[in-house]
Amino acid sequence: MRKSVNKTHIFLIAFLILTILPLYGCGLKKQQDPISKTEYMLGTICTITVYDDKSEDVIDKAFARVKQIENKMSVNKTGTELDAVADAAGKNYVKVSDDTFYVLKKGKYYSEQSGGAFDITVGPLVKLWGIGTDNARLPGQNEIDNKKSLINYRDLLLDEKNKKVMLKRKGMSLDLGGIAKGYAADEAARILKENGVKHAIINLGGNILTLNSNPDGDPWKIGIQDPFQTRGNVLASIEVTNKTVVTSGIYERYFKKDGKIYHHILNPFTGYPMDNNLASVTLITDVSINADAMTKNIFYMGIDKGINYVKKVPNLQAIFITKDKKVYITSGLKNNFKIVDSSYKLMN
Template identity: 50%
Template sequence: MKNFKKLSCFLAVLMTITILAGCSKSKVPAEPTSKTALVLGTVCTITLYDSDDTEIIDKAIARLSELEDILSINKTGTELDLVNDMSGIEPVKVSKDTLTVVKEGLKYSKLSNGTMDITVGPLVKLWGIGTEWAAVPTQEDIETAKSLINYEDVVIDEANSTIYLKKPGMKIDLGAIAKGYAADEVAKLLKDNSVKSAIVNLGGNIFVLGNKVDGSDWKVGVQNPENDGDSTIGYVTVTDKSVVTSGIYERYFEEDGKKYHHILSPETGFPYENEILGVSILSDLSIDGDSLSTTLFALGVEEGLKLIESLEGVDAIFVTKDHKLHMTKGFEEIFTLTNTDYSVAE
């Protein structure tokens, strides 16, 4: 029997969000203002700590819905759906949002040498991980899907704002980057509406805006990847940062006693098999963290650390199957280990 488990963002990351006493009651609401919505295929929660204006949150949720209607591969009639439908036929004119996200996706596809490839859509659709009909495909079908994956076959015409996929049957899937872009857009909207203290949680993509209202930093937990996100291994102390995690516990199904997770290899056509249980990225922009979390998972610890340490403004932690934690120097400086089942690799 196949079992499928979706990520619940309420359990995905433990966030210490206590507002310490002593704040001015005339400026800070007595309680946080929060709303939750099912959008972008996950449970999303936006919480304000220095404002009780629910209209601001409504605007943010509306923006998320707008992006879902543009960027989703799982809804019919979206811009991305049209781009995919017109593969091998003609270029499709798209919005600034779609052009921006696809360009960023291609940047990281190139950076990873295709280990994270946004044209993995045919494989994603074939496996159906995250749906009730998820199943292990035939090798013949896998080979057919693999033949359609190549980020170099995506043509962007910025002057005319069009995207063209060269081969019929190609499909772009922005699942490894869209939530990151959405989190950044919500953070921007909150700032434009004078919010300075907030948490944006898009199904485990966390963006902490500013500081807590007492001026101290936030504490954001790193999931325990062996407990379906129900507990943490420790936390990072941050301000105005994004924390994004990819792991084998997020979406998967079981067939004949084996688990198949959702991070698919364009080379083998199967889920990546390596030493990693989960990887979390700390970054200024969530779009970078979203892309890099998938990229580093695909690369493995050794190559992943080489890549992340070559980039500026980003840090990472890898959780491996032997319960070791491998971190960049910047991550280690702000990380506190709380789970004795894990230890820092030497």
């Protein structure tokens, strides 16, 4: 069943992070009504919209692939491959699927690249804080120090020949929340392409991936969520074609204690949420899994070091939004980025 969509301004609200705004020009050729489905997966609301003449079956196939990945890697489910690895920590290797091994290998690579600012062995600390769950709380310093001592990506051992993994020390655990959604978006895109889809938007809770251009041949217009307003309020727009747009922000998941906000982007070195002047970082690139992992490291770096890092990575652009409503963008975005909220100021 096709959903009714305004062809001039099609709004697909990205849960928590981004708002997608594909634009169609009036008077252009008549376009196929898009088909769209939404599911709750990977701990967030996920929407896939296809703008070609296809049945809903093609979206179902993409969601089935996302579900496979969720069942193997989600921290929100029990009995996953990650649980098996944690249960065997300090004892023995565990055979995992090709999917999980690939994501773990990528995760360890980006953990090394970041020097541990992004670390996929952060599981014990994430569970301790419980941010985004009903068990969120401010832990004591002794608790934090204890869990922090269990975080070290170097202690994740990978046996590539046999697709086996092991955590060296008892009590260690993995958390792929900072990378698995990116992989799922890439895989959903692959399934759509293999089924003949040419124009689509995949939105996995803020991990956005666009297939080609919109049906008119123009770039997709994506609105960047205002981190200080309710969902759907945007501060800027950016035009992209065949790109992924991934955001990490302090407003995604958090709780308040004694008037202080504790957000979910944890600093493995301090054991507390990262504390700088950034409200969000958005990356635009070609592969979603890469952007997903890099956002946390770049958020940790802050604006100056973050921009320098982005400059060294091919086909990577970034948007930095500060807590005092300043916006910094990398040079490759100057011609397709526009602020739409006058309370924000573009700084470069």
